[in-house]
Amino acid sequence: MKPSTLREVLRAALPPAFTFVLAIVLWEGAVRAFAVPRFLVPPPSDVLLTAWLERATLAGALLTTAQGAGLGFLLSASLGTSLGLVFSLSRWLERGLYPYALFLQTVPIVAVAPLLVLWFGPGLRAVAVSAFIVSVFPIIANTLAGLRSVDPRLSDLFRLYGASLADTLLKLRLPTAIPSMMTGLKVASGLSVIGAIVGEFVAGFSEGNAGLGITVLSAYRQLRTDLLFAAVLLASLLGLLLFALVSGLSTLLLRRLRAPG
Amino acid sequence: MIEPGSFVALLGPSGCGKSTLLRFISGLETPASGSIAISSDAGEAQSNARTKLAFVFQDAQLLPWRSVLDNVALPLELQGASRAQARERARAPLAEVELSDVHERFPDQLSGGMRMRVSIARALVTEPSMLLLDEPFAALDELTRQRLDERLRKLWQARRMTVIFVTHALAEAAFLAERALVMSRRPGRIVLDHALQLPEERALDLRTNLDFVAQTALLYRALQQHGALDDAAQSA
Numbered sequence: 256m257k258p259s260t261l262r263e264v265l266r267a268a269l270p271p272a273f274t275f276v277l278a279i280v281l282w283e284g285a286v287r288a289f290a291v292p293r294f295l296v297p298p299p300s301d302v303l304l305t306a307w308l309e310r311a312t313l314a315g316a317l318l319t320t321a322q323g324a325g326l327g328f329l330l331s332a333s334l335g336t337s338l339g340l341v342f343s344l345s346r347w348l349e350r351g352l353y354p355y356a357l358f359l360q361t362v363p364i365v366a367v368a369p370l371l372v373l374w375f376g377p378g379l380r381a382v383a384v385s386a387f388i389v390s391v392f393p394i395i396a397n398t399l400a401g402l403r404s405v406d407p408r409l410s411d412l413f414r415l416y417g418a419s420l421a422d423t424l425l426k427l428r429l430p431t432a433i434p435s436m437m438t439g440l441k442v443a444s445g446l447s448v449i450g451a452i453v454g455e456f457v458a459g460f461s462e463g464n465a466g467l468g469i470t471v472l473s474a475y476r477q478l479r480t481d482l483l484f485a486a487v488l489l490a491s492l493l494g495l496l497l498f499a500l501v502s503g504l505s506t507l508l509l510r511r512l513r514a515p516g
Numbered sequence: 517m518i519e520p521g522s523f524v525a526l527l528g529p530s531g532c533g534k535s536t537l538l539r540f541i542s543g544l545e546t547p548a549s550g551s552i553a554i555s556s557d558a559g560e561a562q563s564n565a566r567t568k569l570a571f572v573f574q575d576a577q578l579l580p581w582r583s584v585l586d587n588v589a590l591p592l593e594l595q596g597a598s599r600a601q602a603r604e605r606a607r608a609p610l611a612e613v614e615l616s617d618v619h620e621r622f623p624d625q626l627s628g629g630m631r632m633r634v635s636i637a638r639a640l641v642t643e644p645s646m647l648l649l650d651e652p653f654a655a656l657d658e659l660t661r662q663r664l665d666e667r668l669r670k671l672w673q674a675r676r677m678t679v680i681f682v683t684h685a686l687a688e689a690a691f692l693a694e695r696a697l698v699m700s701r702r703p704g705r706i707v708l709d710h711a712l713q714l715p716e717e718r719a720l721d722l723r724t725n726l727d728f729v730a731q732t733a734l735l736y737r738a739l740q741q742h743g744a745l746d747d748a749a750q751s752a
Contacts, residue, residue: 408573411544415571416594416642426593430581512581513622 297481306485320466324451327386335391339398360392368457377458385454390443397439401432434514437505444501448494521676525689528699534682570639572649576631578623585619588637609637629660646678690732700742708738
């Protein structure tokens with residue numbers, strides 16, 4: 256790494272790291288100074304200690320949730336881009352189906368989660384479908400917007416040379432759409448973890464594989480707030496990790512396409 | 517009636533329908549009434565003649581994710597040539613616009629003038645018998661524009677394809693064309709059809725020549741008489 260890039264990394268990483276440390280110190284100090292009961296707000300040192308002691312349970316739960324969220328994300332990435340593509344090819348299909356795709360976005364997922372258990376059985380499948388429902392719409396919408404954003408004069412150029420539908424799609428529309436599709440995927444990556452946790456609240460019990468959602472619920476019932484904090488923290492980190500993976504992929508792809516952003 | 521192999525400049529105020537006329541000729545749009553007939557040398561059908569036609573837009577309109585060579589090869593690919601074949605045939609027109617040495621670069625690594633040259637090479641790659649240009653150099657600075665005008669004129673002299681060049685720059689029209697058509701403001705009609713009396717060989721310093729100035733003035737008066745130049749007065 257060149258010294259200049261190292262300096263850039265430090266410049267980007269130092270301020271948030273500083274806020275983080277400051278917040279932790281203030282939190283710890285405040286909880287101790289005002290003698291806040293631990294079941295209300297545990298001090299960060301407790302959360303860290305519990306996370307270490309329960310590392311086996313938490314790691315298992317993290318893995319289970321990661322599977323549900325990952326599977327759901329892959330589902331919405333493949334189905335979402337396909338649906339966006341289909342909608343872009345036919346105005347008629349778009350008018351007929353888009354409102355129902357929007358319905359996926361507005362449906363209260365907590366309310367339909369029991370249905371998912373009935374249809375898909377408890378466990379991974381219901382959790383993945385829940386993650387899928389929550390994360391698919393941004394992918395459809397962004398894919399569609401991207402495919403529609405082609406410069407009309409470039410379309411003219413392709414038309415002038417009698418380009419086939421496949422050529423127009425592969426050599427013009429898809430490359431144009433990729434930056435927008437990547438935005439949709441990034442939004443969806445974080446959402447899929449949220450969808451998985453919600454799914455687990457209702458459908459998470461199966462063959463002893465409890466995800467982070469279940470950990471949160473049982474920690475709450477036992478008033479083990481420190482464990483609850485640890486699980487919530489891990490769920491957020493999982494979302495961040497997925498987001499970072501998709502972002503990295505997106506940066507590589509966009510650089511290849513020489514697209515801004 | 518435009519003679520095969522001639523270089524025609526189409527002049528007129530904005531909104532008079534110059535660009536629309538080009539779109540009709542290229543078949544990108546169909547006129548509500550009237551018709552456009554294009555005959556090719558071999559007497560082929562019109563649809564066939566149109567495949568020998570190329571269009572240069574106002575901006576270079578290159579694909580940013582394709583290298584210079586691949587951009588020039590694009591029309592051949594779209595017409596069904598294999599990628600390797602298309603690339604091979606793209607080298608010649610790229611050499612004609614003197615950009616062979618940058619064929620691996622991408623559009624964002626080129627200047628505006630170079631991008632426009634790539635765009636011209638892309639238009640030439642199918643060896644069109646008719647080249648339509650819609651204010652191609654309007655966004656470039658004056659010096660770059662004059663150099664591109666000179667280059668275009670040389671390309672035409674070498675290839676003798678039919679060129680229709682839309683512009684609203686009088687001097688550019690006079691420098692480039694054999695014949696200038698001036699259109700009036702709405703409704704757009706052709707108000708002057710003038711064969712330019714200028715030498716075949718035109719160097720950059722032609723623009724300082726008195727004959728050249730006289731020819732430009734003639735076009736200017738035609739535009740002025742038909743209300744083309746008082747846009748500002750009318751909209752105020």
